Amino acid sequence: MVKKKEEMKKFFTEFGMGVDLHGQDVTKAAARAVKEAISWRSPTGIVDLANINDKGEPTRDVLIDVIVASPYPDEVNAEEVLKVIPYGNKQLTSIKGGLKTKGMYLERMDKPEAPDYIIALACVEIYIDLD
Amino acid sequence: MVRKQVIIEIGSGTDLYGEDVTKAAQRAVKNAISRLSLPGLVNFYGVTADNVNEKMIVEVTIATPYPDKVNGEEVLSMIPFGQKSIKVQEGGMLAPSTKLDYDMFGTPNLVVVNAVINVYVETD
Numbered sequence: 277m278v279k280k281k282e283e284m285k286k287f288f289t290e291f292g293m294g295v296d297l298h299g300q301d302v303t304k305a306a307a308r309a310v311k312e313a314i315s316w317r318s319p320t321g322i323v324d325l326a327n328i329n330d331k332g333e334p335t336r337d338v339l340i341d342v343i344v345a346s347p348y349p350d351e352v353n354a355e356e357v358l359k360v361i362p363y364g365n366k367q368l369t370s371i372k373g374g375l376k377t378k379g380m381y382l383e384r385m386d387k388p389e390a391p392d393y394i395i396a397l398a399c400v401e402i403y404i405d406l407d
Numbered sequence: 408m409v410r411k412q413v414i415i416e417i418g419s420g421t422d423l424y425g426e427d428v429t430k431a432a433q434r435a436v437k438n439a440i441s442r443l444s445l446p447g448l449v450n451f452y453g454v455t456a457d458n459v460n461e462k463m464i465v466e467v468t469i470a471t472p473y474p475d476k477v478n479g480e481e482v483l484s485m486i487p488f489g490q491k492s493i494k495v496q497e498g499g500m501l502a503p504s505t506k507l508d509y510d511m512f513g514t515p516n517l518v519v520v521n522a523v524i525n526v527y528v529e530t531d
Contacts, residue, residue: 287447288414317443321413321528325451406451 281341284403287325290314292398297379300390302346303353305374309398310342310360325404332363337405340364345373346396364402373397408529410464413448416440416524423504426514429478431499432469435522436485445526452528463489464527470498471520489526 292315294308326334340361346352349370358366375395381388418439422431448454454462465486471477479493500519509515 285447285450287445287451289444289446291442313442316417316439318415319413320415321411321447321451324411325447402447404447404451 279337279339279405281339281401281403284337284339284405287322287402287404288319289399289401290317292400294396294398296394296396298382298390299387300379300392300394302348302351302374302394302396303356305394305396306344306346306352306357306370306398307360309344309396310357310400313398313400314361319402322402322404325406334364338364339403339405340366341401341403342366342368343371343399343401344368344396345371345398347372347374347376347394349373352396361400408531410527411452411530413452413526413528414443414445416443416526418522418524419519420522421517421519423517424508424514425512426473426501426516426518428471428473428476428499428518428520429481431518431520432471432477432482432495432522433485435469435520436467436482436524439522439524440486448528452530454528459488460490462529464529465489465491466525466527467491467493468523468525469493469495469520470522471495472497472499472501472518486524 290313292309292313294305296305326336349372352370354368379393381391416439418435420431420434474495477495483491501516504517
């Protein structure tokens with residue numbers, strides 16, 4: 277049984293931004309935001325804090341809490357976005373935010389019903405349970 | 408005392424006019440550290456406001472064209488605390504810039520600089 281984040285200690289928080297230019301796909305933008313948040317650093321300290329074994333599995337509880345802000349929070353597919361994160365117990369909260377702005381319609385690439393540019397923001401928090 | 412590695416951060420910075428590698432390196436460091444917060448230093452490694460400058464070790468590696476021109480002290484001033492050190496090596500990128508760059512500064516290129524920052528903590 278994984279503990280709630282309030283009972284664990286926070287290791288770090290990282291931020292990212294993702295854009296979907298063609299297709300008005302908030303899930304794609306959100307996944308890119310999470311990808312950016314986690315791609316520019318390597319939390320090497322987690323190896324001994326979470327006591328990761330030879331198989332690469334953490335032996336202490338690690339919780340990865342993702343908050344994604346996008347213009348259509350209900351349309352974000354949490355499962356799809358969380359695939360970006362390679363391991364850990366993951367959870368996602370989708371809130372309203374980010375940005376939607378008038379895009380460009382290209383017949384070759386776009387759906388006519390989806391002409392807008394979508395920008396999503398992501399905050400990824402890592403919690404570890406030391407007990 | 409055992410030195411434990413906490414995180415590696417990666418960043419990239421540019422200077423579009425004037426081929427100022429120090430400025431580009433400062434931006435690369437800023438880029439590496441700006442979208443990250445490390446409460447884990449306090450929660451797991453016993454770092455406090457009083458001992459942060461002894462316990463936290465920050466090693467910066469910069470890859471840039473013209474490595475000799477980098478002012479290490481100015482680059483390290485971007486990092487707020489910790490025992491800081493810098494290593495500069497040949498790398499990064501020179502790419503053709505605008506005519507304006509050449510007319511105003513006499514430099515034909517823009518510079519791109521990479522930074523990698525290793526953060527360690529001394530634990531008992």
